[in-house]
Amino acid sequence: MKLPELKSKFKNRYAIRIIAGVLVVTLVATGSSVYSVNAAKAGSAATETVEETEVSEEAEDTEDAESSLKDLLDNGSKVSEKEIGKEETVYVIADNTGKEQKIIVSDHLINNDDKDTLEDASTLKDIENVKGDETFTQSGNKVTWQADGNDIFYQGTSESELPVTQKLTYYLDGKEVTPEELAGKSGEVTIRFDYTNNQKVTAKIDGKDEDIYVPFMAVSGMILGDEFSDIEVENGKVISDGSNNVVVGYALPGLKESLNVKDDDFDGDVTIPDYVEVKAKVENFKLDTTMTVVMNATNFISADSDNDTSKLDEVFDTLADAMDQLTDGSAELADGVDTLKSKMGDFKDGVGTLQSGVHAYTDGAGKIASGITQLSDSIPTLSNGVGTLNSSAATIADGVELLDNTLKTSFTDQEKAAMQTQASSAVDAQAEAIKNRASAAVDAQAEAIKNQASSTVDAQAEAIRSQASAVVDAQAEAIKTQAEAVVDGQAEAIKNQATQQVTAKFDNGKYDEVKNQAAQEIGANMSSMTGALTSSADVQTLINGAAFATIAAQYPTETAAEIQTNHAAEIAAAQQQIAAQFGNTITTAMGGAVDTLAQGVANAAKQAALEAAGEAALGGAKIAAGEAAVTGAKLAAGEAAVTGAKEAAGEAAVTGAKIAAGEAAVTGAKAAAGTAAVSAAEQTKSTMAASIEQQSSGGYSLVTGARALANGTQSLADAVPALTSGVAQLKNGSAELVSNNQKLNDGVNALSDGTDAVIDGVDQLSDGAHQLADGIVTFNEEGIEKILNSYHGDIEPLMDRIQAVLDAGEDYQTYTDIADGVNGSIKFIYKTDAVKED
CATH class of the missing domain: 1.20.5 (Single alpha-helices involved in coiled-coils or other helix-helix interfaces)
Structure with a gap:
């Protein structure tokens, strides 16, 4: 069993109180004046310990318990003024009948001179250094420690017979029962401790060999809870701490035999007990543990006495003085408890x-x-x-x-050519319509063209007739040449007349008709381009991002996920609004281009008509004049020639005007449409680039803002x-x-609930302190004084036996073994198992 495990066996704080408190009672057992003084001090301290810790938990920290136990026992074991070199404590683990189950010995070698090595002797098995790393060698019982100036603490086990054994016997309503049978029962319970002294020597008394027992003092105690009442103790006392009863009893096993006396040899109530008996009424019996301390009584005798009983008169005088000090101390304790009682109101608040x-x-x-x-x-x-x-x-x-x-990249020549080709294709698709409109324009001027041609012929009618009739066959080619020359002479007039007629036609609504028709055709193509641009994935992504940024700016405290979730409808509406604005921007930009293109088509058509009409009229006049001259000449009918020339010239002029006007209109429309398409696209790109790069009041454009958003x-x-x-x-x-909230609340509630109980306990403690003071006075009068009287009356003749007892105690210094020339001290601590229901 390791030292921590051993300590845990003796960690009960109440058991330590028992050991301390019982030292007061044992004054009657020893004949030592020196121990009387120390016992008085220890008794006072024990009473204070009980009072001050009455609400503490039973199970205290093991280290604290071991330290307290050692300090309290040292009050007795170190009273002797001898220089101790080996302190030995024997821990006896016993069952609930007192039968030992395990013996563990703890030794302390005191290195008073800081030696490098310490010589020791021991019969222990399984020796182990428990507080350091010093090593040892062993030869038989001789043990040599490499101390290096340190004290040595070691432990081991032993199977040697104990000098004192104890037996616990249990009775229920007067009948002996086993601990297991008693657990949980109710009734009148008796617990008896019987002690047997197994350690004796032979001494010469009046010339005879007599058995003298080593004088051991056995002190036993236990804690009895509130299930016990009407407690009586034979050879002991009951001390109440307010919530529990501390029972202590003492015995001096073998002392009566050593002194050869009986209880009735003493006056009054003075006895030399060899057992302890506790009686009480119990409900649901249980007993956590009992503890017994067995010590060599001679440890309590001063070295100055040299075990000389002749000095007992001085010893008993000192005992009387010590009792006076104890009486005064108990009165001071009662006053202190009264002060504690007066402060309990503040404690409750x-x-x-x-x-x-x-x-x-x-x-x-x-x-x-x-x-x-x-x-x-x-x-x-x-x-x-x-x-x-x-x-x-x-x-x-x-x-x-x-x-x-x-958007910032300029169109390549290939892209421009593609747009021009697309515009040309759009015009080609309308070529017949453009030609038909040009033909219709010429048809509207057909009579004017014919009249112009007829007038020309009329102006040359006589010449035509003359030539036709004179030299038709022989001079046919000459007639034609001459007729053409006549027409050439009138070229400007013919052209002017034709262009006047065309101009009049365009001024009277034809120009607007051509322009509107061209605008419709070009606009239809521009709409398809606008739709393709606004529906592209990149533009749509831009619109979505701009919509999200617009809504996010309105809710600066929300996260992106919250905005996406909480304001989806607002974001969708913003997307539609921005898309509409984007489409309007493109439509506005392209609208200007459509108007420009349509106006160009109309101008081109008008110009083509003017040029075609003049040339057509002149050409027709020439052809008509020549042919008419020849024909008239052939028919020898001047009038017929003139009439034929008129008709031929009119029809030819109209036909030529139609062909020229149609081709010119288509060619002009193509050129104007290509140029306008490229110009409009470049303008649109420039406008869009400027829009997305324009900085807002916050210093961000759509480009830099989107990148800042991505970085964020x-x-x-x-x-x-x-x-x-x-x-x-x-x-x-x-x-x-x-x-641990609940535990904390429960704990403070329990503390609050227990406050009144604490106050009641302090009241009881105050009463107990006064009772203790009164009891010590009585104890002095009825105990100590009677002991002194008995000594002076009957005990003095027993001095030889007492001296033999003291000598036997002086020689017993160790349970195991001890090195020559070393003084030792020894104490035994017995702990029994609990008695509880399973």
Whole structure:
């Protein structure tokens, strides 16, 4: 059994009180004046210990209990003024009948001279250093320790016979029962301690060999709870601590035999007991433990006496003085307890304040823990939301930067050619319509063109007739040439007349008709381009990001995930509004381009018509004039020639005008549409780039703001693991904080509930202290004084036997063995098992 385990066997604080308190009672057993003084001090301290710790728990810290036990026992074991070199304590673990089960010996070698080695002797087995790392060698019983100037503490086991054995016997209502039968029973219970002294020597008394027992003093005690009442102790006392009863009894086994006396040899109530008996009424019997301390009585005798009984007169005088001191001390104790009693009202108020404070603390701790738990449960959602936000913000930033770079990049020649080709294709798709509109314009001027041609012919009618009739066949080619020359002479007039007619036609509504028709065709193509642009993925991503940023600015205290969840409808509405504004911007920009293109088409058509009409009229006049001249000449009918020339010239002029006007209109529309498409697209890109790079009042544009948003969400995402870890630690810490709330509340409530009991206990303690003071006076008068009287009357003749007893005690210094020339002290501590129901 290791030292900590051994200490745990003797950790009961009440048992230590028993040992201390019983030293007062044992004054009657020894004949030592020196021990009387120390016992008086120890008795006073024991009484104070009981009073001061009456509400403490039974099980105290093992180290504290061992230290207290050692200090209290040292009051007796070190009274002797001899220089002790070996202190030995024997721990006896016994069952509840007193039968030993295990013996453990603890030795302390005192290195008074700081020696490097210490010589010792021991019969112990399994020797183990329990407080240091010093080593030893052993030869037989001789043990040599490498002390290095230190004290040595070691322990071991022994199977040697104990010098004193004890037996516990239990009775219920006068009938002997086993401990197991007694557990849980009710009735009148008797517990008897019988002690047997096994250690004796032979001495010469009046010339005869007599058996003299080593003088051992056995002190036994136990704690009896409130299930015990009407407690009586034979050879002992009952000390109440307010809630429990401390029973102590003493015996001097073998002393009567050594002195060859009987109880009736003494006057009054003085006896030399060899047993202790406790009687009480019990409900549901149980007994935690009993403890017995057995000590060599000669340890309490001063070295100055040299064990000389001739000095007993001085010893008994000192005993009387010590009793006076004990009487005075008990009176002071009673006064001190009265002071404690007067302070109990303040104590109760303080406990009430403590109770309120503890309840407020535990309520607050519980609320903190609940809030932290909710925060911890939300962390996964926050982490996922931050991840989504971070990914989306990066995508938005990348998209905005791509769009910005795209808008700032000029169209390549290939892109311009593609747009012009697309515009030309759109005009080609309307070519027939454009030609038909040009043909219709010429048809509207057909009569004017014919009249112009007819007038030209009329102006040359006579010449035509003359030539036709004179030289038709022979001069046909000459006739034509001449007719053409005549027409050439009138070219400007013919052209002017044709262009006047075309101008008049356009001024009377044809220009607006061509322009509106061109605007409709070009506008239809522009709408398809606008729709394709606004529906592109990049533009849509930009619109979504701008909508989210607009709404987020209105709720600066909310997280991105909260905004996405709580304001989805507002974000959707913002997306629609921004998309509409974007479409309007493009439509406005392209609207100007459509008007410009349509106006160009109309101008081109008008110009083409003017040019075609003049040339057509002139060409027709030439052809008509030549052919008419030849025909008229052939028919020899001047009038017929003129009439034919008129008709031919009119139809030819109209047909030529139609062809020229159609081709010119298509060519002009293509050129104007291509140029307008490229110009409009470049203007649109420039406008959009300026819009997304324009800085707001906060100093951010859509491009820089989207990138700042992406950087911020990345920092937020990077901080989430640390936040998660911190919240987890905070949650664990709060859980640990509140885990003992209930115990704390229960404890302070129990303290509050027990306050009145404490106050009642102090009242009882005060009464007990006064009773103790009165009892010590009685004890002195009826005990000590009678002992002194007995000594002076009957005991003095027994001095030879007493001297033999003292000599036997002086020689017994160790249970195991001791080195030559070393003084030792020895004490035995017996602890029995509990008696309880299973």
